[in-house]
Structure formats: structure tokens, C-alpha cells
Amino acid sequence: MSITNPALLLAGAVVVALNAYVVLAGADFGGGVWDLFATGPRRDRQRDLIAHAIGPVWEANHVWLILVVVLLFTCFPPVFIRIAIALHIPIALVLLGIVLRGSAFTFRSYGGDDAPTQRRWGRVFAIASLVTPLLLGVAVGTIAAGRVRLPVGTGFIEDFVAPWLSLFSASVGVLTLALFAFLAAVYLTLEAGDPSLQEDFRRRALGAGVAVFVAAMVTLGLAWREAPLVWHGLVTAPRAVPVHLLTGASATLALWALWTRKYRLARSAAVAQITLILWGWALAQFPWLIPPSLGIAEAAAPAVTLKLTLGALAVGAAVLFPSLYYLFKVFKSPPR
Amino acid sequence: MTDLLAARAQMALSLGFHILFAVVGIGMPLLMVIAERRWLSTQDPIDLELAKRWCKGTAILFAVGAVSGTVLSFELGLLWPGFMEVAGPIIGMPFSLEGFAFFTEAIFLGIYLYGWDRISPRAHLWAGILVAVSGAISGVFVVIANAWMNTPAGFDLVDGLPANIDPVRAIFNPAALQQTLHMTLAAYAATGFAVAGIHALLLLRDPLNAFHRRALIIGVLVGAPAALLQPLSGDLSARNVAEYQPAKLAAMEALFTTQTGAPLVIGGLPDMETGTVRFGLEIPYGLSLLAHHDPRATVQGLDSIPRADWPHVPTVHLAFQIMVGVGTLLALVALWSLAVLLRGQELAARPLLLKAIAGCAPLGFLAIEAGWTVTEVGRQPWIIHGVLRTSQAVTPMPGLVFTLLGFTLLYLFLGCVVAWLLYAQILRSPRHQEWQRVSSPRRA
Numbered sequence: 001m002s003i004t005n006p007a008l009l010l011a012g013a014v015v016v017a018l019n020a021y022v023v024l025a026g027a028d029f030g031g032g033v034w035d036l037f038a039t040g041p042r043r044d045r046q047r048d049l050i051a052h053a054i055g056p057v058w059e060a061n062h063v064w065l066i067l068v069v070v071l072l073f074t075c076f077p078p079v080f081i082r083i084a085i086a087l088h089i090p091i092a093l094v095l096l097g098i099v100l101r102g103s104a105f106t107f108r109s110y111g112g113d114d115a116p117t118q119r120r121w122g123r124v125f126a127i128a129s130l131v132t133p134l135l136l137g138v139a140v141g142t143i144a145a146g147r148v149r150l151p152v153g154t155g156f157i158e159d160f161v162a163p164w165l166s167l168f169s170a171s172v173g174v175l176t177l178a179l180f181a182f183l184a185a186v187y188l189t190l191e192a193g194d195p196s197l198q199e200d201f202r203r204r205a206l207g208a209g210v211a212v213f214v215a216a217m218v219t220l221g222l223a224w225r226e227a228p229l230v231w232h233g234l235v236t237a238p239r240a241v242p243v244h245l246l247t248g249a250s251a252t253l254a255l256w257a258l259w260t261r262k263y264r265l266a267r268s269a270a271v272a273q274i275t276l277i278l279w280g281w282a283l284a285q286f287p288w289l290i291p292p293s294l295g296i297a298e299a300a301a302p303a304v305t306l307k308l309t310l311g312a313l314a315v316g317a318a319v320l321f322p323s324l325y326y327l328f329k330v331f332k333s334p335p336r
Numbered sequence: 337m338t339d340l341l342a343a344r345a346q347m348a349l350s351l352g353f354h355i356l357f358a359v360v361g362i363g364m365p366l367l368m369v370i371a372e373r374r375w376l377s378t379q380d381p382i383d384l385e386l387a388k389r390w391c392k393g394t395a396i397l398f399a400v401g402a403v404s405g406t407v408l409s410f411e412l413g414l415l416w417p418g419f420m421e422v423a424g425p426i427i428g429m430p431f432s433l434e435g436f437a438f439f440t441e442a443i444f445l446g447i448y449l450y451g452w453d454r455i456s457p458r459a460h461l462w463a464g465i466l467v468a469v470s471g472a473i474s475g476v477f478v479v480i481a482n483a484w485m486n487t488p489a490g491f492d493l494v495d496g497l498p499a500n501i502d503p504v505r506a507i508f509n510p511a512a513l514q515q516t517l518h519m520t521l522a523a524y525a526a527t528g529f530a531v532a533g534i535h536a537l538l539l540l541r542d543p544l545n546a547f548h549r550r551a552l553i554i555g556v557l558v559g560a561p562a563a564l565l566q567p568l569s570g571d572l573s574a575r576n577v578a579e580y581q582p583a584k585l586a587a588m589e590a591l592f593t594t595q596t597g598a599p600l601v602i603g604g605l606p607d608m609e610t611g612t613v614r615f616g617l618e619i620p621y622g623l624s625l626l627a628h629h630d631p632r633a634t635v636q637g638l639d640s641i642p643r644a645d646w647p648h649v650p651t652v653h654l655a656f657q658i659m660v661g662v663g664t665l666l667a668l669v670a671l672w673s674l675a676v677l678l679r680g681q682e683l684a685a686r687p688l689l690l691k692a693i694a695g696c697a698p699l700g701f702l703a704i705e706a707g708w709t710v711t712e713v714g715r716q717p718w719i720i721h722g723v724l725r726t727s728q729a730v731t732p733m734p735g736l737v738f739t740l741l742g743f744t745l746l747y748l749f750l751g752c753v754v755a756w757l758l759y760a761q762i763l764r765s766p767r768h769q770e771w772q773r774v775s776s777p778r779r780a
Contacts, residue, residue, distance in 0.1 A: 056446040056449065059442040062406070063442050065406065066406060066409055069413075070435045073420050074424050074428020077420055077421050083413070085731055088731065092739050099750070103400050103403060106399035106400070107396070111757055304503065305428065305501060308429055312429060312432045316432070319436060326447070327447055331446075
């Protein structure tokens, strides 16, 4: 498949959009997790910082997921359909989480000042932020493990529950959650104005970084037993090795930078780490979109649709990237 | 309840819930921008206060709209995989474009909501204008996709499968212009009248309040022109439906037999068994006149459609009556209000008009729900008119009644919370602290 093949480019665009979603919206979910685990004397200030960091950007960050969905159903309809059928239950729960997370966050921000109400919405926001990444990870793990298949009619459990109910899928869920929490804590070290708050999130980032390492190792171990496709793609395939080395290097760099309080470097390294993990997965299952049966070429929509969508992406990107740049410049530039 | 019915109910619930917030997301930014633009030129604090308070309401409604819209985009696959398999490559384009419009809307809304003291007033106004424009555009793209379901175009059917796909022709399908025009006007009419109506109600209690007077005028300026144009746009839509979707038109008008010089039936209870309408008021030649602008034109009745392909006539007919009745009422109140404004008189000085406008507050939304019922129930049993049946498109996943139950409870709960928050926000008299919280989101 040539590098300028429209289907290949669009499959790449799906991964790019997913990458942006994970790096941006992932941290918003992670922020919710740290809201749930806010502790110590600066508990309320931690929560304020998180709300302040998420507020202006979470809705825009969320749109990356919509873009992933739209690209899938326009350009690779069979992929979207198989995922929607086999993963109906976890996806319905993800939607529940997305709805509750977003609305509760907004209700807390705009719902008046009385403390008990604020706490209740805060709790809903935080729990939804914890559960949603777990389930998203479960969905990804199920796809990667090659367990998404069309229903064969043997029964409800076999067709609609068994595919995603596995230790491997669960471990990918935990890994996703740990990554999002890690990313959020790293970002928050830079958002925090004063050193004590910065230290709070530095410690959290270090803890989450260790959790990511453990979750990644467990996932890899389970892959060996439960998801041979992933194991092969990640470990024995020759193209896997450089990606692994880079991922390991950026993970180590992120932790070292946190340890030595080089927060900007830590942020870059953490973003590189999660990006490499995502692309590592994508390359591991290339050219399958749904391993082991549905590849990029077979799943692709007719050429005219692909070409027009590429055109739409180009036009859209020309509008999107300057706007996003402006958004982050306004809200994420260093305090004046 | 069968799984098909549960899936249809869940889709209806999700769409019926989301449309309320989507409409506000299109209409409210225009109101905010008008208020803020006035403030920039007049420096009148009332205008700034209005912009900030509307901004706060919009923040709540937009968030719920964004997440409930996400639910819909997934439900296309969760509930209707058979539909997406056929429709995705043909009509995915407007969804992709909508994605970018929505991106723009979300980005600049974030800037608008949280950027009051971070960017210049002029930049802030432009952010609001971009929210208003991209909100309207994203609505247009979604409605284009729906119009395609009603009047599919841009492909050939070869052995029951689409071939020779042309997504551009699919975008410019025969109903696209009529439906997008009708829905966009509806969004401005509903939002404008909702805001005007609420402030009219408050003015009835507190007639001299300058804040409510200003809000009323801006609401009327947005809602009334749209409400006045809506009957014309409805006429375009009706003639388009008559041409391309005869079964839907026949169900809307409860016309069971094909007739030349068909009468218009107002009200009444259609009986699908006997093919008659009880208690309806008949206006001779009315339907031929409306559908074809010719009193002697022949209008296709349901007898020209196989019985298995009829939509549920009473539902469609009733919903259509509600939409048209409410639309007419809004147009009349719009005419009245604009006549008063054009003569340079105060709306607030006329209690009867205030009462009429206050009564209109929820009506635009009622008309929108009724209109979507007409277009969706009226297309049944097809999900893509004449191409794919809804029953062929539904997911094989069983037990859908449980997800329906879950989403029903969730949306009921959210609906109550949002209603309560808006109620609390509207009825509380403007307090200075509130604007400050909007302008600096770091909570005290």
C-alpha cells in the first residue's frame, strides 16, 4: 500500500485524532481522577486548579473523539459497525460517563455557591472521569486483542459480553486510566502557580508514572497469554523494537525530569510517551483495523468518499489548527 | 417491547433531548453577540450584564448539548449499524464538516466564556460571532444528513446495494435547502421567543425594569423575523415533501384517497383501519392549493402507497397540526410585536402583548419537537426513504429496553437539573458577584 493511498492516509488521520484526544481530553479525564483523590491541606486548592485548567478547553478537547467516530463511519463503515455491535455495552457505559462527566462539571461551575451541592456534582464529575477511561481502555484492548467479531448467534453472553470481558481488556483499561492520570498530573505541575501545589502534583505524577509502568508490564504479560496478536506485534515483530526503545526512553526521561523538577521537559516527555504507546499499538496491528479480519483496504469506503474526506480534513485543519493555537495561547500561556 | 421499538424510542428520546440544546446553541450566541455589540458602542452596563448572564445560561446548555450530541453520534452505530453501513460513505461528508464546525464552536465558546478578562473586547466579540456562525453551520450540516434520509440522492442501487456514490450530490439532495432553512429559522424563532417570553413574564411583575426591557427587545429582534419567515419556508418544505415523499405528505394531511382538488383537513382523528378522519374541519381545495399552488392539482393519498409502507398516520397528522398551529401563532405574535416596534412604541407598555409573548416562551420548542416527529415518524417504515427499512437497520444486540430505560432516567434527571439551574439563574435578580464568577472561572 503506497504511502499516498487515501485509505492509508485516513487510517493515519484516525490515529492522529485519537492521539490528540488522548493527549488533550485524556488529561481532562485525569484531572477528574485527581479531583476524586484530592487530599491534604491543599485539597480545595487542588480541585480549583483542576477546574481552572479544564474549564475553557474540555469541550474542544472532547471533539477529537467525535472526529474519530465520524472518520470511522465515513471512511471505514464496517469497522465502526463491528465495534458498535460487539462493544455495545462498554460504549453505552462510556457515553453515560461522558454525559455525566461533562454535565456535572458544568453544573458545579455554574450551579450556585452552596458547598454541599458543589461537592455532590464534584463527586459525580470525578467518578465519571475515573470510570470512562477504564471503559475506553477496555474497548481498545478488545479491538487490539482481536476479539471484536460479528455476532454468531450463539447467545447474548458469547456475542455481546465475552468479547470484552477479559483480563487483557481490563488491564488495558487500567493502563489507560493510569496514563491519563499521569498526563494530567504532569500538566498540572505547570498550571500550578505556587510551589507547594506544584509539589502535590509532582508527587502524584511520580506515583502515576510508576503505576503506568506496572500496568504496562502487566498488560504485556497478559498479552503473551491472552492476546497473541498484540504480543507478536509488540514484541517479536522487527518494527516493534525501535518504538519500544523510544517509548521506554521517553518514559524514563519523563520520570527523571519530574524527579529533578524540570516540568516542561517532563510534559514533553510524557506526551511523547503516550503518543508512542498509541502509535506502537497502531503499528503493532497494522494493516488491520480490526484484527485479525478487517484490514484498511477491505474496510475502506469507495475512493470518491475517501478523497472528498481528505479534502474536508485539509480544509478543516486549516480552520482548526489556528483556532486551537489561539485557544491554548489564551489559556495555557504562562501566567503574566 | 420489541428491540426495534426500543431502539426507535431511544433514538427519538436522544434526538428529542439533544435538539432542545442544539437549538439553544444556535440561537443564544446570536443574542449574546447582539448584547455585547451594543455594549461596545453604548457602554451601557445593562448590555454587558445581559451578555454575561446569557453567556452563563449558554455555558450550561451548550455543555449538555455537546455531550448529548456525542451520544447521538455513537448511537448511529450502536442502534442502527445497518443504516451506517449504507449511509456512512454517502453522507459521512456533512458529518465530517460538522465535526470541524463543532470544533470551531467549542473552541471559541471556551474563549468566549472564560476569556472576558484575557482578550481585548473586540477579540471577545469576534469569538462570540464565530460561535454564532459555526453553531448555525454545524446545525445545517446535520440537517443536510437528515434531509438525505428523506430524499436520498448521490448513489445508484445495484442489487440492493449502493454503487456509483457521489457524496457531493448527496449533500445537495432535493430536501437539503428546504430542511436546513426551516430548521435554522426554527432555531432562531424558538430561542428568540423563549428569551423574549421569559423576560416578558418578568416584566409583567416588574414593568419598569430596564434590564428586562432590553432583553425583551433583543429576544424579539432575533425571534420575530424568523417566526415571520417560517410560514414561507414551511410552504417550500411542504411542496418539497409533496413532490418527493408523498406518503409523508398524505400522513401529515391525513389524506387517505388520492384526489383532484384535495381539501385541507384541520384537526381531526385519522383512523387507519377505515381510512377516514373523524371530527376534522375540511377546507375545500385547501391541500391542492398548499401542496401544488393549484386548487385543481391532484394530491397523492395513502391509497397510492402499499399498506405496509404507511407511517403511523394519527401521530404524523397530530404532530403536523401542532407544528403548523404553533407556527401560525408565533408568526402572528411576531407580526404584532414588530408592528409595535416599528411604530417606535414600547413593547413593555402593552400588557396584553407581554402576555402573548410570555405565552409563546415554550412554543417554539414544542413546534420543533412536533416538526421532528413529522419528519421522522412520517418517513417510517423507512430509515432511508425507499431504500432501507428501519427494521433492517437495527442492531442485532438484544435487551435494548434496558439501555432505553437507562438513557430515559439519565435524560429525565439532566432535564430536571438544567430546568432548575436555569430557573434559579433567571429568577434571581442580577447580582454583581455572579458576573465576576463568569469572568474569572477560578472559584472563590
